[in-house]
Amino acid sequence: METDLGLWAVPIAMLGGAIRVSTPILFVSLGETLTERSGRINLGLEGTLVFGAMSGYALAVMTGSPWLGVIAAAITGALFGLVHGLICSLPKVNDIAIGIAMMLLGMGLAFYFGKPFIQPVAPDLPAIPLGWWSDLPQVRAALQVNVLFLIGLVAAGVLWWMLKATKIGLTLRVVGDSTDAARALGLTPSLVRTLATAAGGAFAGIGGAYLSLYYPGSWNEGISSGQGLMAVALVIFARWNPIACVGAAMLFGAAGALGPALQTIGVSSGYYLFYAAPYVLTLGVLIATSSPTQALSGAPGELSINK
Amino acid sequence: MTLPKFSRRTFLSTSAALAAGAAFGPLPARAAGGMTVGFIYVGPKDDFGYNQAHAEGAAAVAAMDGVTIVEEENVAETTDVQKSMESMINFDGASLIFPTSFGYFDPHVLEVAPKYPDVRFEHAAGLWTEGMPSNIGSYFGYIGMGQYLNGITAGHMTASKKIGFVAAKPIPQVLLNINSFLLGARAVDPSITCQVIFTGEWSLAVKEAEATNALADAGCDVITCHxxxxxxxxxxxxxxGCYICGYHADQSPLAPEKYLTGAEWNWAGVYPKMVQTMLDGGTIPNFLRGGLADGFVKMSPLGPAVTDAARTQFEATKAEIMKGGFQVIKGPLKDNKGNEIAGAGEGFAEDDIRLESMDYLVEGVIGATS
Structure with missing residues (x-):
């Protein structure tokens, strides 16, 4: 039935892992890119991700439609973003502290409301079998591509274009780089930032729906295990560029598949070390691309980490 | 900064309990003359797994006359569990506590138990040894036998002759389960191998899914886990498209067509007996074990996919195990590095204490313990 692939199993598994695992990380990092480009950091996206996973799963269980679940997750995510944005618009409020509070709030609420939904089984989001051309079951399994992953790719392209070439993008960048310049242009920085945070929250909510409705595809309290936080960190890694977010998220997903894949081909000692691969990789790239002489390139000027 | 020897938590809880006592008289649970039993879980109590198995036991205790239960879920294996235990004792009047997770024991139960000599602590997993406080008990079931029976159905149902195991950490109980699963399958066909993947954590959804996919990619067509x-x-x-064998609790509702059978805890049959012992004024043994025959462990009903040949061998082996003295680990047997585990004629019955320090994977298991 199945064929032994030998060493080829590892790259195929990493490709599959990149496609399966990257989607929530991609959505959260896209959302965070949007928010940070406006000059604010929302660390609460881990909470938004978890709440999105819960609300998406709950609605899919109740209505039988996973897509309604995705929409619900996006809406609740936007609400979380809105709350963060509004609170941070008050004078002398630190966005990082509020982000941490929102993260804990989101997780707490998700655990509370999610209690009755741990047992029921929700319908899964559909996947497109892009591996039909191959006879190998491993390749076919790796190329089961979820629709949300494709939407994420398109969204990355659109965001990139929007930031670069549209008036909305320009507004966002001005607000993110200099509050004073934005004011002089007659813009309202706090409004722009609040909307950008809400949009970023919606992205994170959709990422959560992917977790609970496709992969791993069930709601429980440990579903995210910190992916939202990693994704926020990946934004720096991707230099606030939506296209680079795709690469960063896929690299992270592929590195995550390395540990299990190596165990199946017989490299089984030191698996704790392989499980740390994504983090080691991130550290390595950050060190390699850092510069002792200048600040992070591409960082929005108004980010509180730059001040 | 150094503080005098003074525990703020103890002070707070004691003073709060005194204040509550002064305001409302004796606590209701004690006033009723009944008994309060506390259950602490590391995850959600309806997780289709370890915690659900314990919660089913708790529900059976709750149904007893004169017994109230208090439960707390998602308690981390940190000082959080000490706080939960102390609050169950001081505020709810619990006189028996089941801190169910493996990592609660050392140092948390060991630290709290000496402070409350009148309270009984019952911990799942075999960690209590002579010399530890006598108000701690440890109980466990020989669920490896269940994995052996899982292995027998797996051995009949596998077409690729490769079966898979997603394991959390290489502790003795997990290793015994992996070895038993393979040896069960090898009782059907000695050419079967078992691929194991360790995730390194008890609960990590994405990694578990990745590990399962990796097993399927490697050609495993019957999969179980710990x-x-x-x-x-x-x-x-x-x-x-793999067949599955359950663990901890009955997972057949998740995929009824693919579910072969499962090794389940039967705490609902055990906990009420332990509580009854205390209600009758007796003492629960500090070291309590049992297997299929004692009702500590049970098997899920066989699924619709299981063939008649598998059913026959499953039932026959189960009857054999129920008689007692059945040996899963028996010679001649080597580990997967070639070291001898048991010579011809040598064997370990399920209650052999040496099995509780298992540190090897038997020949035929593909994987390493570290």
Missing amino acids: VDGPKVVMETAAGR
Whole structure:
């Protein structure tokens, strides 16, 4: 039935892992890119991700439609973003502290409301079998591509274009780089930032729906295990560029598949070390691309980490 | 900064309990003359797994006359569990506590138990040894036998002659389960191998899903696991077209067509007996064990996919185990590095204490313990 692939199993598994695992990380990092480009950091996206996973799963269980679940997750995510944005618009409020509070709030609420939904089984989001051309079951399994992953790719392209070439993008960048310049242009920085945070929250909510409705595809309290936080960190890694977010998220997903894949081909000692691969990789790239002489390139000027 | 020897938590809880006592008289649970039993879980109590198995036991205790239960879920294996235990004792009047997770024992139960000599602590997993406080008991079931029976159905149902195991951490109980699963399958066909993947954590949904996919990619077509909540493994494996064998609790509702059988805890049959012992004024043994025959462990009903040949061998072996003295680990047997585990004629019955320090994977298991 199945064929032994030998060493080829590892790259195929990493490709599959990149496609399966990257989607929530991609959505959260896209959302965070949007928010940070406006000059604010929302660390609460881990909470938004978890709440999105819960609300998406709950609605899919109740209505039988996973897509309604995705929409619900996006809406609740936007609400979380809105709350963060509004609170941070008050004078002398630190966005990082509020982000941490929102993260804990989101997780707490998700655990509370999610209690009755741990047992029921929700319908899964559909996947497109892009591996039909191959006879190998491993390749076919790796190329089961979820629709949300494709939407994420398109969204990355659109965001990139929007930031670069549209008036909305320009507004966002001005607000993110200099509050004073934005004011002089007659813009309202706090409004722009609040909307950008809400949009970023919606992205994170959709990422959560992917977790609970496709992969791993069930709601429980440990579903995210910190992916939202990693994704926020990946934004720096991707230099606030939506296209680079795709690469960063896929690299992270592929590195995550390395540990299990190596165990199946017989490299089984030191698996704790392989499980740390994504983090080691991130550290390595950050060190390699850092510069002792200048600040992070591409960082929005108004980010509180730059001040 | 150094503080005098003074525990703020003890002070707070004691003073709060005194204040509550002064305001409302004796606590209701004690006033009723009944008994309050506390249950602490490391995850959600409806996780289709380890915690659900314990919660089913708790529900059976709650149904007893004159017994109230208090439960707390999602308690981390940190000082959080000490706080939970102390609050169950001081505020709810619990006189028997089941801190169910493996990591609660050392140092948390060991630290709290000496402070409350009148309270009984019962911990799942075999960690109590002579010299530890006598108000701690440890109980466990020989669930490896269940994995052996899982292995027998797996051995009949596998077409690729490769079966898979998603394991959390290489502790003795997990290793015994892996070895038993393979040896059960080898009782059907000695050419079967078992691929094991360790995730390193008791509950990590994405990694469990990745591990299951990696097993399916490697050609395994029957998969079981030892993680806290097997739901993700079961659903992912069934989604990849593999047969599944359950663990901890009955997971058949998740994929009824693919579910062969499962090794389940039967705490609902055990906990009420332990509580009854205390109600009758007796003492629960500090060291309590039992297997299929004692009702500590049970098997899920066989699924619709199981063939008649598998059913026959499953039932026959189960009857054999129920008689007692059945040996899963028996010679001649080597580990997967070639070292001898047992010579011809040598064997370990399920209650052999040496099995509780197992540190090897038997020949035929593909994987390493570290």
